[in-house]
Amino acid sequence: xxxxxxxxxxxxxxxxxxxxxxxxxxxxxxxxxxxxxxxxxxxxxxxxxxxxxxxxxxxxxxxxxxxxxxxxxxxxxxxxxxxxxxxxxxxxxxxxxxxxxxxxxxxxxxxxxxxxxxxxxxxxxxxxxxxxxxxxxxxxxxxxxxxxxxxxxxxxxxxxxxxxxxxxxxxxxxxxxxxxxxxxxxxxxxxxxxxxxxxxxxxxxxxxxxxxxxxxxxxxxxxxxxxxxxxxxxxxxxxxxxxxxxxxxxxxxxxxxxx
Amino acid sequence: xxxxxxxxxxxxxxxxxxxxxxxxxxxxxxxxxxxxxxxxxxxxxxxxxxxxxxxxxxxxxxxxxxxxxxxxxxxxxxxxxxxxxxxxxxxxxxxxxxxxxxxxxxxxxxxxxxxxxxxxxxxxxxxxxxxxxxxxxxxxxxxxxxxxxxxxxxxxxxxxxxxxxxxxxxxxxxxxxxxxxxxxxxxxxxxxxxxxxxxxxxxxxxxxxxxxxxxxxxxxxxxxxxxxxxxxxxxxxxxxxxxxxxxxxxxxxxxxxxxxxxxxxxxxxx
Numbered sequence: 001x002x003x004x005x006x007x008x009x010x011x012x013x014x015x016x017x018x019x020x021x022x023x024x025x026x027x028x029x030x031x032x033x034x035x036x037x038x039x040x041x042x043x044x045x046x047x048x049x050x051x052x053x054x055x056x057x058x059x060x061x062x063x064x065x066x067x068x069x070x071x072x073x074x075x076x077x078x079x080x081x082x083x084x085x086x087x088x089x090x091x092x093x094x095x096x097x098x099x100x101x102x103x104x105x106x107x108x109x110x111x112x113x114x115x116x117x118x119x120x121x122x123x124x125x126x127x128x129x130x131x132x133x134x135x136x137x138x139x140x141x142x143x144x145x146x147x148x149x150x151x152x153x154x155x156x157x158x159x160x161x162x163x164x165x166x167x168x169x170x171x172x173x174x175x176x177x178x179x180x181x182x183x184x185x186x187x188x189x190x191x192x193x194x195x196x197x198x199x200x201x202x203x204x205x206x207x208x209x210x211x212x213x214x215x216x217x218x219x220x221x222x223x224x225x226x227x228x229x230x231x232x233x234x235x236x237x238x239x240x241x242x243x244x245x246x247x248x249x250x251x252x253x254x255x256x257x258x259x
Numbered sequence: 260x261x262x263x264x265x266x267x268x269x270x271x272x273x274x275x276x277x278x279x280x281x282x283x284x285x286x287x288x289x290x291x292x293x294x295x296x297x298x299x300x301x302x303x304x305x306x307x308x309x310x311x312x313x314x315x316x317x318x319x320x321x322x323x324x325x326x327x328x329x330x331x332x333x334x335x336x337x338x339x340x341x342x343x344x345x346x347x348x349x350x351x352x353x354x355x356x357x358x359x360x361x362x363x364x365x366x367x368x369x370x371x372x373x374x375x376x377x378x379x380x381x382x383x384x385x386x387x388x389x390x391x392x393x394x395x396x397x398x399x400x401x402x403x404x405x406x407x408x409x410x411x412x413x414x415x416x417x418x419x420x421x422x423x424x425x426x427x428x429x430x431x432x433x434x435x436x437x438x439x440x441x442x443x444x445x446x447x448x449x450x451x452x453x454x455x456x457x458x459x460x461x462x463x464x465x466x467x468x469x470x471x472x473x474x475x476x477x478x479x480x481x482x483x484x485x486x487x488x489x490x491x492x493x494x495x496x497x498x499x500x501x502x503x504x505x506x507x508x509x510x511x512x513x514x515x516x517x518x519x520x521x522x523x524x525x526x527x528x529x
Contacts, residue, residue, distance in 0.1 A: 119391040119392075119395075120391070122390075122391040122394075123387075123389070123390050123391065124386060124387050124388075124389045124390070124426070125387075127389075127426060128425055128426055131417065131424070131426050131430075132423065132424060135424065147437060147438045147439075147440070148398070148402075148438055154399060155398070155399060155402055156395055156398075157391065157394060157395050157398050157434075157438055158438075160437055160438065161394070161398075161433075161434035161435065161437050161438040162434060164430075164433050164434055164436075164437040165426075165430035165431055165433055165434040166430065167433075168416060168429060168430050168433040169416045169417055169426055169427075169429070169430040170416075171416075
């Protein structure tokens with residue numbers, strides 16, 4: 001194997017990795033402190049369609065994680081960046097709680113569609129409006145394409161099916177900005193001054209966290225918490241750089257072997 | 260332009276799409292496309308056989324025919340091949356009890372069908388009923404089934420009403436396919452079985468029939484795959500880019516049904 005460059009940055013997934021819903025993964029706060037005592041840059045990356053950075057911060061504070069807002073990079077941030085880069089005025093099909101992350105973005109007379117998970121907006125009239133914009137050539141930006149998610153009352157449709165519907169209707173492809181999109185990981189590293197080969201990603205989703213990160217040249221560490229199911233590590237090729245019990249174990253490995 | 264005489268040689272029967280060819284739906288039922296009422300009448304006076312082949316799945320066949328007659332068209336229920344009656348046959352044949360994700364206007368077609376304890380989902384152009392809540396219910400029914408069966412009445416991308424273009428059933432069918440990781444069975448155009456049953460009911464062989472529609476993929480592509488010739492009209496959902504479609508090329512493009520009928524009456528055998 002080719003010699004790897006020294007580690008400069010660690011990307012950490014949130015839900016399922018640092019905490020599970022409203023409970024911290026045991027030992028995670030203390031492990032984060034140990035990681036911060038080194039010279040690496042730490043960033044927190046997550047696919048969210050309805051929680052703004054502020055919401056995430058509040059939860060992390062409650063769980064006593066020492067994290068600042070500018071260290072968080074979410075799929076909503078990625079969507080916002082793309083909107084700014086393309087200089088478009090999006091129709092925002094996102095949950096109202098996500099709107100703070102788009103503050104200051106011009107949305108009148110839209111010429112783009114940003115779609116997240118917004119059950120209350122996914123009715124026929126609104127989707128028709130989005131459809132007509134797309135037919136006129138507006139780009140479709142998808143926060144992510146999850147098929148479904150688990151709700152207290154059972155499985156519920158995610159944004160993916162509705163993205164697929166609009167893609168089919170207009171014969172176009174959405175730009176997906178969330179994990180596992182390559183640009184997501186590259187954007188998360190932007191400003192850290194380090195290359196993918198100098199970064200590691202820690203997460204509980206084998207395909208979206210580990211596979212996605214490894215596809216851009218990062219090392220991926222899979223933790224067996226959150227949504228992890230037995231044998232998940234066999235789902236991707238090449239396999240995860242490392243699979244371990246939980247976030248504190250991942251930090252131990254980094255401190256012992258990668259610095 | 261094409262040598263129409265050659266193109267239309269030997270045509271004995273005509274299949275007509277309805278929405279976007281005969282009329283544009285919309286407020287108050289909709290309005291006929293200019294020249295189409297007379298065009299249908301002229302066609303029916305000619306020796307050519309005529310049948311209507313529609314993917315309309317928001318209204319029952321009876322309601323659709325009633326609307327068209329009010330708009331002045333000479334048409335009866337027995338002349339229309341539509342997906343809801345075809346679906347009922349399939350449901351009965353296979354002992355399927357559907358969860359219906361359909362518009363209230365077409366529900367009466369399923370009056371004789373057992374819908375208790377569903378073991379499949381039937382999706383049609385539900386219009387305003389395509390809410391997140393209703394899509395989610397259909398999704399949950401499919402996910403509970405060991406062998407999920409999804410029947411879709413057509414798979415059109417969109418259609419035109421007087422107010423503009425509207426999403427058809429196809430995108431919603433694709434949404435459920437993607438969510439459940441399954442493939443739907445399409446009842447209606449462009450499914451070959453559907454065209455074949457229309458041809459059979461008309462009593463004309465595929466190579467002697469021409470399809471006239473506004474949908475480059477569903478009407479034109481579907482009919483051509485069955486061995487028919489197909490013309491696209493520049494009405495309804497037609498868009499100029501259709502004439503450069505990467506996969507489908509119509510045998511001819513005409514401005515509207517009236518022009519198509521002019522050509523047919525001029526160039527087919529008397």
